[in-house]
Amino acid sequence: MNSTAGSAIDGVRVIALKVIPNERGRLMEIQRRDDVHFLGFGQVYLTATLPGVIKAWYRHREQFDQLAVARGLLKLALYDARADSPTRGAVQVIHLGEAAPQLVQVPPGIWHGFQAMGATEALALHLNTEPFRFDAPDEERLPTHSDVVPYRW
Numbered sequence: 001m002n003s004t005a006g007s008a009i010d011g012v013r014v015i016a017l018k019v020i021p022n023e024r025g026r027l028m029e030i031q032r033r034d035d036v037h038f039l040g041f042g043q044v045y046l047t048a049t050l051p052g053v054i055k056a057w058y059r060h061r062e063q064f065d066q067l068a069v070a071r072g073l074l075k076l077a078l079y080d081a082r083a084d085s086p087t088r089g090a091v092q093v094i095h096l097g098e099a100a101p102q103l104v105q106v107p108p109g110i111w112h113g114f115q116a117m118g119a120t121e122a123l124a125l126h127l128n129t130e131p132f133r134f135d136a137p138d139e140e141r142l143p144t145h146s147d148v149v150p151y152r153w
Contacts, residue, residue: 008087008090008092009078009080009085009087009090009092009110010080010085010086010087011085011107011110012078012092012104012105012106012107012110013037013104013105014094014102014103014104014105015037015102015103015104015105016100016101016102017029017030017068017101017102017103019101028070028101030068030103030125030127031066031103031127037103037105039064039066039105039129040129041127041129042063042128042129042130042131043126043127043128043130043131043132044125044126044127044128045125045126045128046070046123046124046125046126047123047124047126048121048122048123049072049074049114049115049116049121049122049124050116050121051116051117051118051119051120051121052115052116053115053116054113054114054115054144054153055113055114055115056077056111056112056113056114056115056142056144056149056153057079057111057112057113057141057142057143057144057146057148057149058111058112058113058139058140058141058142059081059108059109059110059111059112059139059140060108060109060130060138060139060140061108061109061138061140062108062130062138063108063128063129063130063138064105064106064107064108064128064129065105065106065112065126065128066103066104066105066106066126066127066128066129067096067103067104067106067114067124067125067126067127068096068101068102068103068104068124068125068127069096069097069098069101069122069123069124069125070098070123070124070125071098071120071121071122071123072097072098072116072117072118072120072121072122072123073095073096073097073098073116073117073118073122074095074096074097074114074115074116074117074122074124075093075094075095075096075114075115075117076093076094076095076096076104076112076113076114077091077092077093077112077113077114077115077151077153078091078092078093078094078106078110078111078112079091079092079110079111079112079149079150079151080092080109080110080111081109081110081111081148081149082109082110085109089150091150091151093151095117096114096124103127111142111148111149113144115153
């Protein structure tokens with residue numbers, strides 16, 4: 001289930017997650033404060049995305065988004081539009097699912113969105129480095145089918 005298509009984008013990290021099974025089920029470690037890739041804590045939330053639904057496009061000025069899938073399968077698409085980036089113009093696609101769990105870290109300035117694949121809803125855990133500020137959101141949005149992003153769902 002884990003795959004990356006297109007060019008790797010500078011600053012995007014894909015971290016394999018540890019799953020610990022036992023006779024009662026399993027535990028999946030997503031992030032610890034003592035992980036070398038720990039970026040800080042702002043907010044954690046869970047989203048449910050119905051099969052085929054696309055949630056795109058958005059980017060942040062300050063915040064790192066971090067995503068891990070708890071159930072189902074997501075296709076995460078990323079586009080680097082940062083003026084100073086060595087990978088400006090690159091598109092990267094990552095499949096996230098419970099069969100090969102991963103945490104993806106998306107740096108500020110990267111347009112990103114996702115689509116639930118398969119026949120069941122996908123549950124995604126979002127670990128953002130900044131809490132959402134309703135009075136001053138650190139978020140820009142584009143329509144799902146925007147000419148700004150050279151990717152078609």
